[in-house]
Amino acid sequence: MSHARFFRYIQDAPWYADFLQPVLDELKSLPPGATVLDMGTGAGKLIAMGQALPDVQWEGADVDAAMLAEARKRPALRHTALHHLSAGSTLPFTDARYEAVTFCSVLFLLSDPMPLLEETWRVLRPHGFIVALTPSGSGQSRPILRNQIGWRFHNWTWFVWRQMTAAAGQRWGQQAPLAAFARRHGATYQKQAVFHEMATIEMVFYGERMPV
Ligand SMILES: C[S@@+](CC[C@H](N)C(=O)[O-])C[C@H]1O[C@@H](n2cnc3c(N)ncnc32)[C@H](O)[C@@H]1O
Numbered sequence: 083m084s085h086a087r088f089f090r091y092i093q094d095a096p097w098y099a100d101f102l103q104p105v106l107d108e109l110k111s112l113p114p115g116a117t118v119l120d121m122g123t124g125a126g127k128l129i130a131m132g133q134a135l136p137d138v139q140w141e142g143a144d145v146d147a148a149m150l151a152e153a154r155k156r157p158a159l160r161h162t163a164l165h166h167l168s169a170g171s172t173l174p175f176t177d178a179r180y181e182a183v184t185f186c187s188v189l190f191l192l193s194d195p196m197p198l199l200e201e202t203w204r205v206l207r208p209h210g211f212i213v214a215l216t217p218s219g220s221g222q223s224r225p226i227l228r229n230q231i232g233w234r235f236h237n238w239t240w241f242v243w244r245q246m247t248a249a250a251g252q253r254w255g256q257q258a259p260l261a262a263f264a265r266r267h268g269a270t271y272q273k274q275a276v277f278h279e280m281a282t283i284e285m286v287f288y289g290e291r292m293p294v
Contacts, residue, residue, distance in 0.1 A: 090125035116181035122188030126153025219251035221280035
């Protein structure tokens, strides 16, 4: 199985939808017609789930062509623009194009996320915001799996995921680069624990947060 197909298998496990849902919850306040870029979309699960949000226009981007090929196989993404990015380059998007940019399990993998964050800032609209979901590398897995996710076979992938992400997730939490980024731009920053404290949602607001 290729890495991209394996990653799609992980994304399609029942627990993964619970993990991503808090990101969609943060997008419910967007105005009708808002355009959202899912950076590092991988096999496109967030965008597929995001079709449940009426009036949101989705785009996806990733540096990995094989991941994007998996995303394109999803019927829900048939009409979604998916951009193949060159690693380390500037983003091929005009200024102020997106109301929101999402990063699900992406930034904490980068040795230096700042250049990508600066580019993301450039492509955000006034009143836009960044949403970053990151595994925390903590939380109580056994009772959570038993009580909230259930022992469905496909959920074995959760143990693999936790093993793969714990160290980088803890490092991200300790170093807090997104908070530093927000401070440098004088932007409002919020952080909350989600998914039974096994992940965090961080948000950085370009301007004042729009009233819901
Ligand atoms: C762990 S996967 C997460 C995929 C998806 N966001 C999710 O939540 O399931 C990380 C993804 O980020 C992509 N990625 C890594 N560096 C990137 C960069 N600089 N720009 C865009 N995507 C990147 C990888 O190719 C991979 O598809």
